[in-house]
Amino acid sequence: MGLDVRFARRLLRWYAQNRRDLPWRRTRDPYRVWVSEVMLQQTRVDAVVPYYRAFLRAFPDVRALAAAQEEDVLRVWAGLGYYARARHLLRAAREVVQRGSFPTTAAGWRKLPGVGAYTAAAVASIAFGEDVVAVDGNVARVGLRLLGLRRSPRDTTARRAVQAALAAVLPPGRAGELNQALMDLGATVCLPTRPRCTACPVQTFCRARGTGRVHQIPARPPRYPKPxxxxxxxxxxxxxxxxxxxxxxxxxxxxxxxxxxxxxxxxxxxxxxxxxxxxxxxxxxxxxxxxxxxxxxxxxxxxxxxxxxxxxxxxxxxxxxxxxxxxxxxxxxxxxxxxxxxxxx
Ligand code: SF4
Structure with missing residues (x-):
């Protein structure tokens, strides 16, 4: 069975009852959604929560961040790693303050430093309700399994296929919820190594499950040892x-x-x-x-x-x-x- 609007309906119903209660989920404030999405790049949710709270205490809005010194931003960020994220956040905050408002579309967000396709789509859909699908590594894994595609989540063509399939079933005005539902499905049910298929709300739509290939999908990307x-x-x-x-x-x-x-x-x-x-x-x-x-x-x-x-x-x-x-x-x-x-x- 392929993906259709019933898939989206079922996933959204599951999300309404099972969504993770995360601090950035209690708001649609673009600043807060943006900060959380940048912190979540390459960092686990439980590690992000205390940093997210401390960051908002230190820089409660985009003006406070834009006025901060780089050293103060890095001090609050210290320990979270990938410090370019903090430097980009600061530069982007200054750009936002200079232009007088946040971008409202994913295309606009992408022009800010440190904002890639996924972050742009996540913020635009959650904070501004734009009908765009956000596909990161987790969502790509879920999508590849749903579509039964034995490809790597890093494969750009495969990601595009996932994006197109999800965009085709997106209920208008609910992209933010659908994106978060897919994130939660990937984080709690469609896990990388031991997916909990029997508990999966969309198992009847899943090609990997239907064809007994759940453990073969996604394909492992080649591993190159780090020097x-x-x-x-x-x-x-x-x-x-x-x-x-x-x-x-x-x-x-x-x-x-x-x-x-x-x-x-x-x-x-x-x-x-x-x-x-x-x-x-x-x-x-x-x-x-x-x-x-x-x-x-x-x-x-x-x-x-x-x-x-x-x-x-x-x-x-x-x-x-x-x-x-x-x-x-x-x-x-x-x-x-x-x-x-x-x-x-
Ligand atoms: S049925 Fe299993 S593999 Fe398919 S989406 Fe659900 S958890 Fe993932």
């Missing part, structure tokens, strides 16, 4: 035990955040010259040696952390108490500083 890269970071303390942090340039790893001074190098011996150039003073190792790993989008990073002394104050950066909450730090470095402080106590 490994090695970095060396220095812990330089002043006489009060505060730790030297440097601000990273906006573009690049941990862009705009404060970190220990670090360079890409296989060993302390190789890192010394590069760190000297970065800080403007020579460094001498003073015994502390630690290591941690962190996975970025495109590679695994191994950080060797070395305690170091400098003969005079470094020319860049600032000394900060290891437990200071006032600077935006990436989560692994905050954990490291907390561990260092505990070691000294």
């Amino acid at each position: 490994r890269r090695r970095f060396v970071a220095a812990v330089v303390r002043d006489r009060w035990g505060r730790v030297l942090l440097v601000r990273q340039p906006s573009q690049g790893l941990w862009g705009g955040l404060w970190t220990l001074p670090y360079v890409e190098a296989p060993s302390w011996e190789r890192a010394g010259r590069l760190l000297r150039r970065q800080l403007g003073v020579p460094l001498e190792a003073d015994g502390l040696r630690l290591a941690f790993r962190h996975t970025f989008t495109h590679f695994h990073a191994h950080f060797q952390v070395v305690g170091a002394r400098t003969p005079e104050p470094p020319r860049v950066g600032r000394f900060v108490r290891p437990d200071a909450e006032t600077v935006p730090l990436p989560a692994p470095l905050r954990r490291l500083l907390v561990a260092l402080r505990q070691q000294r106590e």
Whole structure:
């Protein structure tokens, strides 16, 4: 059985009774819907909820966000990862304030920094009722199973097929609900590895189930192992035990955040010259040696952390108490500083 208007009706009925109660679902305010959708890109719902609340406390509307300093936005975002999202949100807020209003269509939203096809369609449909379908990786998986297409959710042609099939059965004026219903179906029933087909409200419309191929769909995209890269970071303390942090340039790893001074190098011996150039003073190792790993989008990073002394104050950066909450730090470095402080106590 293919998709038709009965499919949409049944899914919407299920959604009315089973929708997840999420803080951004209690509003159609475009600012709040937009912030939630940006946070939900690449981050799980339960991780997003506390950040969403803290962000709205700090920046309750688009004007407050547009007037904020990048460092303040990054501080509230710190720990959520993918910091380009926060920088884009800030730039986009400034554009919105400058033009005087939010865009009301997906095409308009797409012109803002950091807003892709999915986010644009989600915000336009939920906040403005535009009849557009929002297909992210989750919805693509559900759609491919419904259509019985053994393709990867990342495959653009396959996504278009899902989008077209869903758009064809969209009840006018209810795209926001349908999009959220599909998101919830993907998050709670049509799960990636163990879909709960017997509990699925649209099982009779599902080709994958009808043909016994649920576990073959979607096709797994080819996996390319992430490369490994090695970095060396220095812990330089002043006489009060505060730790030297440097601000990273906006573009690049941990862009705009404060970190220990670090360079890409296989060993302390190789890192010394590069760190000297970065800080403007020579460094001498003073015994502390630690290591941690962190996975970025495109590679695994191994950080060797070395305690170091400098003969005079470094020319860049600032000394900060290891437990200071006032600077935006990436989560692994905050954990490291907390561990260092505990070691000294
Ligand atoms: S029947 Fe199973 S595979 Fe098909 S949409 Fe429902 S949960 Fe997903």
